[in-house]
Amino acid sequence: METSIEIAGDGRASEVRRAVVQLAAQLGLDEAGAGRAALAGTELATNLAKYGRQGWIAVSDFDDMDGRGIQLLAVDRGPGIAQFDAALRDGFSTGGSLGLGLGVLQRNADVFDHYSAAGQGAALLVRIARPRSRPDRVPGRLQLGVRAAPKPGQEQSGDAWAFRQAGRWQRLGIVDGLGHGPLAADAALKAVQVVHASTERDTPATVLAAAHAALRSTRGAVMSVVDIDTAAGQAVFSGIGNATGLIVGQAHGLLQTQHLMALEGIVGYNMRRTREHRYAWLPGSVLVLASDGLSSRIQIDPALLDRHPALIAGVLFRGHLRGTDDATVVVAKLHP
Structure with a gap:
């Protein structure tokens, strides 16, 4: 469930608030949680309209290691937040917004994260969880972040993604059905069903082989x-095919990017062979999988690596979106 609202001027705060209230009711948030989420949506939209020049707010649900609840991701193309420490103080405002300060959002959120780059814009993440919905901490569990959108003018995306715990392996798949619309979405759905049905005995190559058979009719x-x-x-x-895969991390104090190597072909049509490649997963590593709706020349600011994966996904989506195709980016990193 996601509603993405473009913010290019005043007047959209009420629309964001309505989307938040509606989703909060669907998720069963209590009155206090719904109120915190509505306040966050209003403040984020108001500030983005005044300072961000152009951007969007994505209102969605989450169900992961942070619990279950409502997520607000605000991303803009403005000047960035130069005085972020000051902006966290109550009452700080440079343009007559609500004047609550981002500190109120931080204190009222169950998860709060931010990123800003001068001249490129800012990104803010707020998560409000249902009470007692946070699962027990599992050592080594990955935390995921996703940003996705259909091709402009299309209601249905032909991209999809899947996650499955398969024994000691945590398995992630990303799929881009050929073309756009319902037929592409059907192919993508069949592919992610294969990922969900896979077992610990499978490997990435055997999952692709099973998907190749399942997609013959698509x-x-x-x-x-x-x-x-x-x-x-x-x-x-x-x-x-031409999806992008990266593992980015720090090694000996230096940024290291490992490009995940794919073969040519189409799953379900002319997949002649598969090949598995092994890569190091270093402490602090970040995995990025993206469809070709994003530029293949993805670069990550080292300062972004420590942020929440949902925030990383939003910033990469802003910076690398082509705008001519379905687009999906999935980010995974170790849950703190």
């Missing part, structure tokens, strides 16, 4: 699958 898809064993510090990848 128009086919680009597909990538990666297995990550955080305890062993390794990742196994297999991909067909």
Whole structure:
């Protein structure tokens, strides 16, 4: 469930608030939680309209290691927040907004994160969870962040993604059904069903082989699958087609980017062979999988690596979106 609202001027705060209230009711948030979420939506929209020049707010649900609840992701193309420490103080405002200060959002959120780059814009993440919905901490569990949108003018996306715990492996897949619309979405759905049905005995290559058989009756898809064993510090990848895959981390004080190598072909049509590649999963590693709706030349600011994966996904989506195709980016990193 996601509603994305473009903010290019005043007057959209009420629309954001309505979307938040509606989703909060669907998720069963109590009155206090719904109120906190509505306040966050209003303040984020008001500030983005005044300072951000142009951007969007995505209102969605989450169900992961942070619990279950409502997520607000505000991303803009403004000047950035130069005085972020000051902005966290109550009453700080440079343009006559609500004047609450981002500190109120921070204190009222169950999860709050931010990123700002001078001249590029700012991104703010607020999560409000249902009471007692946070699961027990599981060592080595990945935290995910996703940003996705259909091709402009389309209601249905042909992109999809899937996550499955398969024994010691945490398995992620991203799929781009060929073309756009319902037929592409059908191919993508069949592919992610294969990921969900896979077992610990499978590998990324066998998952692709099973998807190839399952997609014979469809128009086919680009597909990538990666297995990550955080305890062993390794990742196994297999991909067909032009999706982008990166593992970014710090090694010996230097930023290291590993590009995940895929083969040419179309799953369900002309997949001649598969090949698995092994990569190091270093402490602090960040995995990025993206469809070709984003530029393949993805670069990550080292300062972004420490942020929440949902925030990373939003910033990458802003910076690399082509705007001519369905677009999806999935980010995974170790849950703190």
